Amino acid sequence: MFACPAEPAAEPDPDCNEHVPVLLDEVLEYWITDPDGIYVDGTIGGAGHAAAALAELGAGARLIGMDRDREVLARARRRLSAYGDRVDMIHANYAQLEHALDPLLRGRISGVLLDLGVSSFQIGDAERGMSFMHDGPLDMRMDRSGGTTAADLVNGADVEQLAEWFRRYGEEREAGAVARAIVRERTSGPITRTARLAEIVCRARRRHERRIHPATRVFQALRMVVNRELEHLEAGLEGALSVLAPGGRLAVISFHSLEDRCVKHTVGAHRVRWLSLQEGGVRREGLMPPVKWITKKPVMAGDEERHANPRARSAKLRVAEREPGEEE
Numbered sequence: 001m002f003a004c005p006a007e008p009a010a011e012p013d014p015d016c017n018e019h020v021p022v023l024l025d026e027v028l029e030y031w032i033t034d035p036d037g038i039y040v041d042g043t044i045g046g047a048g049h050a051a052a053a054l055a056e057l058g059a060g061a062r063l064i065g066m067d068r069d070r071e072v073l074a075r076a077r078r079r080l081s082a083y084g085d086r087v088d089m090i091h092a093n094y095a096q097l098e099h100a101l102d103p104l105l106r107g108r109i110s111g112v113l114l115d116l117g118v119s120s121f122q123i124g125d126a127e128r129g130m131s132f133m134h135d136g137p138l139d140m141r142m143d144r145s146g147g148t149t150a151a152d153l154v155n156g157a158d159v160e161q162l163a164e165w166f167r168r169y170g171e172e173r174e175a176g177a178v179a180r181a182i183v184r185e186r187t188s189g190p191i192t193r194t195a196r197l198a199e200i201v202c203r204a205r206r207r208h209e210r211r212i213h214p215a216t217r218v219f220q221a222l223r224m225v226v227n228r229e230l231e232h233l234e235a236g237l238e239g240a241l242s243v244l245a246p247g248g249r250l251a252v253i254s255f256h257s258l259e260d261r262c263v264k265h266t267v268g269a270h271r272v273r274w275l276s277l278q279e280g281g282v283r284r285e286g287l288m289p290p291v292k293w294i295t296k297k298p299v300m301a302g303d304e305e306r307h308a309n310p311r312a313r314s315a316k317l318r319v320a321e322r323e324p325g326e327e328e
């Protein structure tokens, strides 16, 4: 594997295939309200959160697992097979959450969990091309049944577009220099491997940040564009709120500021606020369905978990509860 010039000290490698669920105790504490309720894990992944929730829930509870990645879903199905027909699995994008569920379940869901991003299983599989740590085809799609790959973007987009993506989705300060280097390099042949892209990015950047690999931000940006992550997140949050029962909870774990901001604003727009009117009386503000925050500030991992699981260092959990009120 190519080593960046002046590469910062390596982080513990989070790319092992065993996915360790983050903020597990906190999710169980905040998410589960009805021991016999119906729960939707919209990002079932390695089923770590789901397995722990099922172990706590009563015999009357049901769990519906969803993932846009078929391979991940098949693994989760195997892991939870002991729960029989208490568990259903749906291959779907959570952006379609309300349509993917049985319409009879609308308004009856006790909890929806969205644990954003990708699992260690996906990052650790070189063939998916999501990581600069393993050489593989420059793909990055979570759902490989169709859509644009990272190679399509890197070889097809112009300098301005690439720089805009790196700036917006990677918060990459040297976005222009990296974009220009990519466009220059691809004249000698298309960029089709993760190692080659990582090498180009490393050479193009003049400043290296402490504790993060120089290609981290560019890889994150491309993955977000390939999988249209923020767009789907916003739709998924709205869909999740629309299926919750009154008193049901939406728990979201985000891993970077763009995701967290999206959660805060999209869900926050449903928060009920009462405005005093000059002429007397009050007016209710906030989108339907109404919610209240259960977590006033995002919940973060404690020292022990941050030390044991590097992914947990940037994890933020926000939980909102559906309040009684008319449907949209």
Ligand SMILES: C[S@@+](CC[C@H](N)C(=O)[O-])C[C@H]1O[C@@H](n2cnc3c(N)ncnc32)[C@H](O)[C@@H]1O
Pocket (backbone or CB within 6 Å): 019, 020, 021, 022, 042, 043, 044, 045, 046, 047, 048, 049, 050, 066, 067, 068, 069, 072, 092, 093, 094, 095, 115, 116, 117, 118, 119, 142, 232, 233
């Ligand atoms: C961080 S992992 C979830 C890990 C899981 N909570 C566990 O404990 O094992 C995120 C999962 O969400 C899936 N995912 C990401 N975006 C999605 C989307 N828009 N719709 C459905 N699944 C998605 C990924 O394929 C991945 O399996």
